[in-house]
Amino acid sequence: MNQVIRQYHHHIRKRLLFLALIFLATLLVAVYAMSSGAAGLSWRDVILAVTGRGDTVTEQIVIHIRLPRVLAALLGGLALSVSGAVMQSLLRNPLASPYTLGISGAAAFGAAFGIVFLGSGHIAGGDGEAAIRLFSVFQDRYAVMGSAFIWSLAGTGLILAIARFRGITPEILILAGIAIGSLFSAGLSALQYIATDIELAAIVFWMFGDLGRAGWTDIGMLALILTPIMVFFMFMTWNYKALQSGDEYARSVGVNPDRIRLSGMLAASLATAVVVSYYGIIAFVGLVVPHIVRRIIGGDESFLIPATAVFGGMFLLLSDTVARTLFSPVILPVGILTSFIGAPLFLFLLIRGVGRGYWT
Template sequence: METAYKKYKSQVVRKRIFFFVTAVLLVFFAIVGISFGAADLDPERIFAIFYNEGDELTWQIIWNIRLPRVLSAILAGMALSVAGAAMQSILRNPLGSPFTLGISNAAAFGAAVAVVIFGAGTMHSSISNAVLINNPYLITICAFLSSMAATMVILIVARIRGASPETMILTGIMTGSLFMAGTTALQFFADDIEIAAIVFWSFGDLGRAGWREFWVMVAVVIPSLIFFIYNRWNYNSLDAGDETAQSLGVNVQRVRIFGMLVATLSTAIAVSFFGIIAFVGLVVPHIVRFVIGPDERYLIPSAALFGGLFLLISDTIARTIISPIVLPVGILTSFIGAPLFLILLVRRKRRAQW
């Protein structure tokens, strides 16, 4: 009689191990991320700071450049992958992510408006950056407003037509292409510097992270994480279909609409600050699901940590691979994520059990 329970518990233990291993790796790679960069700091110099024996330069590099960047990478990775995990369940679609719903297109449009109409981008010459965005706040605000406008369109349609996954996905794709057309139209009328600024913005780049960005992200991402964890049973029920979820006592429409609102909000924050970081929201949840299964109670927290880890490692590689040139992390996430995903997809077919 107890064997089924024991088997279940041993599976739970495996899921917990995955969570803790990811947590340990996250701490480890955070230290690695702080150590590596254009100026190499060995861990000794970093630890010296904790004992008040460090030098001023090390302190400056860590405090002003590396630490906000590392922490922002973790937080943005968390935001994107948890939003993706929730969306896949809310929309009952493995391709679900805030990007599928056109949030990135909308954000890019907002950035383009800021650059072309409000003149937020200028030419600047330096070794690493050919283009400098001289008014990042304006771009961030425009990108954010624009992505929330896209979300509102989807929510309004969902309100009128009923929040079915099909309605929401199709509306999202339509709004996305509308915003993309808007961006293209703006680019057509923009000059070469402005186009360069728009394109440059759209590369997801964590180099834009400072403390202020970090704290804004904390204020949005942490509550949304708590929100998703609070809803974990609701999302589990949604995985079984709307009718089953309703018969289990879930208010499907409400869970879907609020889940989508929170998911797009935290994604929009990350995208508005850092540009488009592809792939994390879509693929990290799948990778975690391959390893620990679809139970949202474990999937959501693990996807959060794994997403943070994934983006942190990608960014550390992006900063160091052809140092001193810093690659935008958005390029790296796909280069690392796609092969990893394919390997897991192929291997999964051969193993029925995890």
């Protein structure tokens, strides 16, 4: 018995140490991200600017340009990675994520719908290159964000409605997500086909997944929505752990599997929809990060969810920093880099079949 207790405390210390290390690493990456760029700054310059003791130019660069981008990466990575971890736990499927279930695809269709039909892609004068530049700065992008948000929630509602009709099982949810994702992909292709050159340029630019559009208004809205969702996920960790032993066991301890899956999928979809509506499709973060964290600290949701949140924020921030500086002065959209990282892992999971024994 004493040996079991010592092993338990060892695992707890290991998980707490991992949380502390990734939190410290996130702070270091954040300072590095704010010091990197065309206007090279030292760590001291960044710290002085953040604390209000820097010069005017440095404060303008750090506070109004780089800090919002850093916070957007942290919040976006948190939302996408935790949503992926929750979906994988609820569906007991290592390949579940907002991207693979088609929620991001529904948001992409919504953005294209806003650009083509709501007038958000019509820019007076200029060629395609000017359209891309102006779309990111002067365009009334809230119509695009609102359309992306509404359609992503519509896609989620359709998936859950089908699952509700057939029974909320992991298999039904995954198959419904694949089917709905294909439907929205076809709709997106149709909108691209009928779009004008300027509208098509705007659609492609939005779909890249770019944090350069981040602003303080976006950050406030993300924090306002994501905070109660994270509290909800932490409150539900015991129920998620009960589902890992099967639906019958969950019912025996007073957990309603259908209700838990429904509420969890809705909350995860809402978090994903908000991020995607603001910054476009950032693929594979919700798939890659939960697997990395789960392999280090195990599948206990009480530690998995907060660790995934911190690690996901650091992962997206580091990816965005590399995308900004790798081919400087050319800035790559972060969605391209995360796809390069996530796609090989996705294929690896398919080939190796990690599902066997994955949740034990």
